[in-house]
Amino acid sequence: MVVAAEDGTSADRLAAEGWLGGAGQLLEISQWVRDGLAADDPGPALDALAGLARQALEAGQREVCVEAEIGWLQLAMADAEADAGDALDDLAGRAREWGLPREEARIWTWRAALIEGAGEWLAAFHAHDRASQAALGGGLLNRGAASLVAMARLCRENRHPWRLQHQWVRIDTMLAGRIRELDVETRRLLADERLAAQPVLAGLPPLGRGPAGAVLNPPEASALVARPQQEIGRTRIFLSNPTVKALGGSLTATPRAGRAGSWLADESGQTLTVSPPGERGTVAATRALSLRPGETLSLYVEHLPSAADDVVTLAWQADGGKGVAATSDFFFTDAAAAAAVVSGGNLTTVPGWPVPFYHEINQRTGGVRIEDLGFKASGPCRLEIFDGDEQSLAGFPSTRLLAVDGDGDGLFTGPRDEVLSDHNGDGVPDVLVGDRSRSLEVYAWPLGATGREPLTIAARLRRPGGGPEGWRTDVEVGLRPAEKVVARKER
The missing domain is CATH 1.25.40 (Serine Threonine Protein Phosphatase 5, Tetratricopeptide repeat)
Structure with a gap:
């Protein structure tokens, strides 16, 4: 105005x-x-x-x-x-x-x-x-x-x-x-x-050289949602331009079984809706995009309730350049717990352009629940858990930190751990889950000797009778190093 x-x-x-x-x-x-x-x-x-x-x-x-x-x-x-x-x-x-x-x-x-x-x-x-x-x-x-x-x-x-x-x-x-x-x-x-x-x-292992072209991350994402509750499956993919020049091209979404529907954009990113087989939509949807130097675009893929599982392939083709692709798998099940972590994926470490794991918690009991959160890594790793539903400034990524697990052991009792959201006062981070869904963003910073060790991170909710310490693992996600790590020196 x-x-x-x-x-x-x-x-x-x-x-x-x-x-x-x-x-x-x-x-x-x-x-x-x-x-x-x-x-x-x-x-x-x-x-x-x-x-x-x-x-x-x-x-x-x-x-x-x-x-x-x-x-x-x-x-x-x-x-x-x-x-x-x-x-x-x-x-x-x-x-x-x-x-x-x-x-x-x-x-x-x-x-x-x-x-x-x-x-x-x-x-x-x-x-x-x-x-x-x-x-x-x-x-x-x-x-x-x-x-x-x-x-x-x-x-x-x-x-x-x-x-x-x-x-x-x-x-x-x-x-x-x-x-x-x-x-x-x-x-x-x-x-x-x-x-x-x-x-x-000092003491951090080298990250290596940054990428030379566009990056889609995670290359593999997935969501497992409840069919009886007519839940929407949602994944999140990031498209980054690591170059010093504007990058133009096209992003094409192709569902294997469903139909590509609306594709909307606002200041926080873009949202593609996929309909079940037989409903209105197209076999594939393509959008021309332009990314400024260093820009990362967030794309949500939302799959409407379906009787059949589906895979949506996203393919980026730069103008006159190379292409990259990523997939989102959507599973619809008849068996559903009262609440569960329903989305995850496998990230690749991209030096210079870190992006978070995206998780959603769906609850099917109505009202508002307090859910204790636990994330446990297979190796030394600093985990930062952010509130993905925060209304951030100007469409920025979430900056509301819920907890830090300084070594990824899932216990939140160490000197480098922080718990900033604890509604029930039990010393474990938690969130209020209402309206059936809650989203989290988790950054993983490896602490290994070389920084190149692959990591598996378990997303867990506390449950009576669960595994060790009473936790139930809902999703396991992976953090994989870039294929080529070459040290870069400034000249």
Whole structure:
């Protein structure tokens, strides 16, 4: 929404004085911002900037419109009680739609600073990620590199060596061969942050080289849902562009038995619905997509209740390039527990682009249940469990951490374990499950000697009479290393 003047005074004055063109408009915006910040009453400056934004929009001057709105928000947010988060998100979205990468990157960088100031470092990380995508997609190499370095700084300052290590692989992958194109200040920023990261990264096994082309992960996903309750099977696939250039292509979904139905998109990702055999839909569905540098797109595949099991194959074909594929298996059973973890998959470790396991818990008893959660790894592994249903900022991945299992033993009694959600007070992480379904996102960070050991992670719910310690394993998922691991050195 374009901000509007509270009355017509400023807009009328601007019309009377003439509509400045080009750089003159931007200079006028800057002057109004300075005047408003210096004044006891910023009202006249706010009205003037609103009028400038409206006139720019009417004249098709989109860059000026966005700059005027940025100035308006700067003044509005000078009031410590003002919260312009939603307005900034909306403005960033319009800057992207209008093809203004410089302005979009600036907005996301500003948004990241505000979020970090509020103590939400992981959300700030994601905001800087958006800034880097906008900048690199618009050919703004120095600004994009600065955003990538800001992401690394956040990981370092918040003592998350695993995400930090992935971030440095991402930086080296995306800036490979282009370091000399950076200006002196950005190269210094890069070198200083790399040096500061070394103590935090000490002792971690090398991740290896980042991928050279698009990645679909997990390559194998699955869902097992109850037929009598008419449950929907749901999997989640991530499509990543690890290159420094925008990547265009097409994504095709082909059900083996069912029919491809609606394919919708919003700020948090895309959703493809698959119908049972014999219902309306097409044999396959294809969508043209464009991913900015470093961008990861989330795709939910939802299979409507069916009498027959099904497999949906997703195939990405880059324009003039190679293709990759992934599958989602859907199983419909007549035997169903009162509650169960119903979805999983096998992830591949992609250096620089970690994605979470996606799990859903379905409950079939009605009302609201408290479910104790347990995830146990086959080897040393840090597990971070996030609330997948959290309404995150601007469509970011969930940042609501439920628990950390520091070594993956499933006990939550160690010095590196954290339990942040425990409604029943038993010392074990849990969630409230209502409306039949609850989603979780689990990041697995291997702690093995080389980081290349495959891991199996059991997703469990606590049940009387269950296995060791009273747990029942519903789903086992795998984390597999990339096929080729080659150390990368910055030149």
